[in-house]
Each structure stands twice: as C-alpha cells, then as structure tokens.
Amino acid sequence: MTLILIAEDEHRISAFVQRGLESAGYSTEVVDDGARALERALDGDVDLVLLDVGLPTMDGFEVLRHIRGQGSSIPVIMLTARGSTRDTVEGLDAGASDYVAKPFKFDEVLARVRSRLRENVSTGATAIAYGDVSLDILARRATVTGREVDLSAREFALAEQFLRNPGQVLSREQLLSRVWGMNFDPGSNVVDVYVRYLRGKFGHDRISTVRGAGYRWE
Ligand code: CA
Numbered sequence: 001m002t003l004i005l006i007a008e009d010e011h012r013i014s015a016f017v018q019r020g021l022e023s024a025g026y027s028t029e030v031v032d033d034g035a036r037a038l039e040r041a042l043d044g045d046v047d048l049v050l051l052d053v054g055l056p057t058m059d060g061f062e063v064l065r066h067i068r069g070q071g072s073s074i075p076v077i078m079l080t081a082r083g084s085t086r087d088t089v090e091g092l093d094a095g096a097s098d099y100v101a102k103p104f105k106f107d108e109v110l111a112r113v114r115s116r117l118r119e120n121v122s123t124g125a126t127a128i129a130y131g132d133v134s135l136d137i138l139a140r141r142a143t144v145t146g147r148e149v150d151l152s153a154r155e156f157a158l159a160e161q162f163l164r165n166p167g168q169v170l171s172r173e174q175l176l177s178r179v180w181g182m183n184f185d186p187g188s189n190v191v192d193v194y195v196r197y198l199r200g201k202f203g204h205d206r207i208s209t210v211r212g213a214g215y216r217w218e
Pocket of ligand 1: 008009010053054055181
C-alpha cells in the first residue's frame with residue numbers, strides 16, 4: 001500500500017489531510033517536526049512526503065535539502081504560504097517535486113499526490129541525447145561533448161523538456177506546467193530566469209527565443 005508521510009505541525013491541517021488521503025485509499029503517517037520528518041522520509045518505506053515549510057527543529061527547506069543530499073528522489077510536495085514566491089522558488093530549487101499553497105482545498109492536494117506518484121512509476125527512458133548534449137535521467141547527469149555540466153534539479157528538468165522536444169517551440173506556459181508542475185503565476189519570469197541559466201551552462205546559441213511564442217532548443 002502506498003504510504004504518504006505528512007510532515008505538518010498544525011494538527012488541524014494534518015488531521016484534515018490525513019482523513020482525506022485515507023479515504024482516497026492511501027496509508028498515512030503524521031510527524032510534527034522536521035528532524036523526525038527527515039528520518040522517516042529516508043527510511044525507505046515512505047512513497048511520498050507532504051512537507052510543511054514551517055516546522056519545529058528543522059524547517060521544510062532544510063529537511064528537503066538533506067533528503068536530496070542523501071541521494072533520495074522520493075517525491076516531495078511542499079506546503080507553502082500562499083503568495084510567497086520566495087517559498088516556492090526556494091522549495092523548487094531545493095528539489096521539491098511540487099507545491100501546494102496554503103490555505104488549500106483537499107482536492108488540490110489529492111491531484112498533486114496522484115500526479116507525482118504516477119510520474120515516479122512511469123519514468124520511462126533513462127537517457128536522452130541530442131547532438132553533443134546528453135542527459136542521464138537516473139543519475140541526473142548532463143554532459144556536453146563528454147564534459148559534465150553541473151545543473152540544479154530544476155535546471156535539469158528544464159533541459160530534459162528541451163531535449164525531449166528539440167527543434168520545437170515550447171511556450172512559457174508549457175514549460176511552467178511541465179517543469180514546475182503547477183499553475184504558477186503566469187506573470188512569473190521563472191522560465192526566463194532558468195533559460196538564462198541553461199544558456200550560461202550549455203552555450204547561448206542552443207536555446208532560441210521565439211518572440212511571443214516561447215523557446216526552442218536548436
Ligand atoms: Ca507549520
């Protein structure tokens with residue numbers, strides 16, 4: 001049975017999420033502090049973590065960094081404060097799979113949980129190559145003509161989208177939903193910022209800006 005760890009120190013919220021997930025057929029476990037969340041997330045029997053940002057002993061970002069630092073790719077959905085772009089960006093940079101902003105409706109949580117669990121099962125191909133660029137999906141390594149390029153988790157996910165669709169124009173909205181997995185504020189410039197990072201690492205000419213449409217990997 002799928003086990004979901006709920007790391008949340010507000011009892012009202014954890015009880016509400018727990019009730020919903022259990023009636024949707026999942027097993028759950030609730031922890032109310034960061035150190036304990038980290039310990040349980042790394043134990044191996046947990047399938048997905050719902051991780052609150054504000055937790056005692058160790059905050060959610062720190063927990064997440066430790067999880068990723070240990071090489072775990074367990075799906076982690078952050079519970080952030082609504083409207084806090086800083087929370088969102090920091091969480092995603094630290095390797096979160098997704099986020100749900102508080103206050104949320106249970107259905108939003110359930111939709112994210114289902115989609116992240118599905119993704120984790122159907123990862124598909126383990127390596128993608130186009131021209132002299134290749135990505136090893138499992139090892140999360142990128143190389144250009146055999147030289148390794150150091151990418152953050154989010155840069156890697158964006159590069160993956162481009163390499164799966166070379167020569168095609170990808171709109172900002174497509175990239176936001178595929179890489180950031182959510183209805184990010186459409187006014188956000190996060191895609192542009194990350195395209196700039198990738199250009200810096202792979203070479204400026206690899207990604208063209210198609211005015212009014214999006215970006216294309218050349
Ligand atoms: Ca909290």
